[in-house]
Amino acid sequence: MRQEKNRWTTKLIAVEKELSKPRYRKLTDGIVIGFFIFVIIGPIFNIFSTVVVSYWEIQSNVFNDPLTGDLQWQIMGTVLLRSFWIAGLAVLIDVIIGLPMAILLTRFEFRGKQFLDAMVDLPLAVPTSALGFSVLLFWGSRFGIAGLFGLDVGFFSAGPLLILITHIIFTYPFIVRSLKIVLQETPKVYEDAATTLGAPGLTVFRTITGPLVKEGVIAGIILAFARSLGETGATIIVAGMYETAPIVIVKLRRALELPAAAFLSMILIGICLALLAGIKFFSRRVGFPIKKIWPTGERFLSKPIFRKTRNILAVGIFLAFIFITAMFILTYVFQPQDPPLWAELNGGDLKWAYLWTSLMNSFLIGGITTLIVMVMGVPMAFIIVNRKWKKVNTLLDTLIDIPLAIPSAALGFATFMFWGSPGLDLFFPGFWLIVWVHVAFTSPYMIRPVISIIKKSNKGLEDASRTLGASNLTTFRRITLPIIKNGILAGAIMAFARSLGETGATIVVMGDIRTIPVLIVDWVETQAMGSAALASVIIILFAFVLLLILRYVSRPRRVLNA
């Protein structure tokens, strides 16, 4: 005999039926949307209004200081320009070396493809400050590449070139990833059609694939550019005396020159918001690529030999330049150091204890952040997909992209101004303010995958459940949740990993709390290289595990009548 134990589920279903009524839906919609407006829009709006309110103070500090005149403003202009050309150059180089890699990973079949794919994703898991440290060791110290040539100092000293290298390495996986996703979503049949019509490979890519992937590629590039523009953790380590805009924000914040910091944050945020608006409204209208065709030249360049060369170069550059540099830190720990690592850790300043509490802080902050964005982010994803509010949906969709585009240090500073003592005075710099900032910038990582899996899932299943008599909420629990749970898990892991690796936003709001990425920056600054490397390795290994789980849960699988 079949048995069903349903005593308490009957009660649960009754509760769900009650809560499925429209008025509760309106209430939760209001709470969720209000939450994100407060967390994301609040600080940004506040920073603009602060600048307006304290205009005279800024005027006297930045433009008309009695001692230095407009020196502040000149510095800001210089660092903004620097940040721009570094981000621009890094993204340009990444597109050049990343596009062949993305094509290789999406349009070719070969043995070990999965493995290469995972390797390309690996630098994504490395927290940026650890990445910066790795670059510093490899290119800028005698332990790295210079050691092979028997030199006593590194190839490059800390400064613009190292920053550029760091930014190339750190944006590379982002670029490849976003290119890969657009290429995967573009059906190959159009390319087949063009091929059978006699178009050589290069022409097919330029005239067929190009227009199809244009929007996605531009969006990916702009987001990578914005991330590079706002990168703090790695840049601090490799910058030396050379400053970029986010570093200046951190410095001004440390020196408590709040109005000036607010002014610079506002400029950075404004620029990034303009870029984001650019993606949303203008990428469709770019007239690239050129329609003209050069048959002989393109046919020559499409020969299999060039294709092969391109593939080999893509893999070669990735392995030799990006992968080795990013992973070098893992080998550094095992090199003999002076003073020995154990002595350094057991020294008078209790580095062991610091390492341990920072690690716990990182995990605790990451965990709480993930929990909050999960509870608020999943309903938000449903609101964006399911509500039919037309313009409002587009607005909300853009709203959750904002934290992706604006520099985290600027966002962190804006949040500090809003929630901390200069603003609402609800949180002191410290644990909870860090959590709050992390919630703001990790939310898109949570919401995006959930949105995409909801869009892909089969609406018919929910309709079937409703016609069988289940209420909205029961349908959600029994039908929708099992379908989208991998999307939620993927989002949660990404949010956790991002929180774990964040430096810039944490530095401006941390008070005397330390997380691992910040600890790495601190220790590199005080020349405790061995301990910094150990901290990096611990956090990297942990991030690898997360990445592996992420790849496992988001692997493609067969879906019924998808």
Added chain:
Amino acid sequence: MPDIELRGVNKIFKGKVIAMEDVNLKIKHGEYVFLLGPSGCGKTTTLRVISGLEQPDNGEVLIDNKDVKDLLPEDRGMGFVFQHFEIFPFMTVWENCIYGLKVRGFSDEVLIEHGERALKTVGLLDYADEYPTVFGNPGLQRLGIARAIATGAKILVMDEPLGSLDPKARLSFRHELRDLVKRLGLTAIQVTHDQDEALAIGDQIIVMRQGRILQYGPPEELYERPTSLFVANFIGEMNFLEGFIYPNVLGNNYLVRLEIRGPKLYASKDHAIFPDFAVDQRVVIAFRFEDVYVYPQNFDFNKPGHERMEEELNFIPANLYSMRFVGKTTRFIAKFASGEMIQATKPGTFPYQLSPGDPIILGIHPHDIITFEHPKDLAYEIDLS
């Protein structure tokens, strides 16, 4: 002279899915050839191997007697027509049409001449400057064909070109397609899983199953003389009955007994797959629905014009199970006393009043019966999926 030839081609996907197994075929110049089979039988893969979009694991592909292994798909000069059209959405009708000429670097005059001729052939010249969104599915496929023939391709390769059209449009479009191919003197290879389409407009039909070619011949041959149980079941509609060879032989026929004490039927030796079955050997006999005659029990065979029937036909008593007029034909299901079901179709309406359960007589001509060796697993052999 064969235009296209495959010699011993194998193709395995991901090391386990066998898409082509030792495929050999020759397609002559100017022929309209159909690749027919259930989904997943390897017909589309065969098409993609011919056009170069897939490389075979081994074996040779020859076009005009030349091995084209090293010829990239863009240099094979074949017109490919897709099931879902694959019209470039961001180009106008005209830009779509001349794309193949443009990428080969032809001069503007050639572009205009060939492009206009191709659009005119399919009747879309008036829409040249529109975007393809103005078309429904038939219009999109016309453009797909124009785009493929504008390059001057002599071989047209089509992957279910009518698969995305609705049934009525499909019926008229297929004759249009054959006219066009014949008018331009093209060699055409078309994949379909619609057997009517293949029978209606194909010169030759290749039936594939699980990566193998089962039979290759003109439509009449496949219909009249299928060489395997699968082809017999796949093309047209057939009854399959199990039985064994009985010793009595009349003329050049086998006598097949359906089961112990069951009805006996004469089956022509000429139409057996092996001409020398031994007595008591198990066989499967197959005959088409439309080759079964249905008579009421009291039918007068002595009436003038009916005498010869009695000598030639096998007569089997049965009971009517159901009878329905399905438009154009009447469909009968009859039941033998032993429980086997036989289906029959007759054109038009049936002149006699019958109701379910009534005794009837079925007549089958020995020449219409094909005798097959009994396979190990009959259900598997005739499985169409």
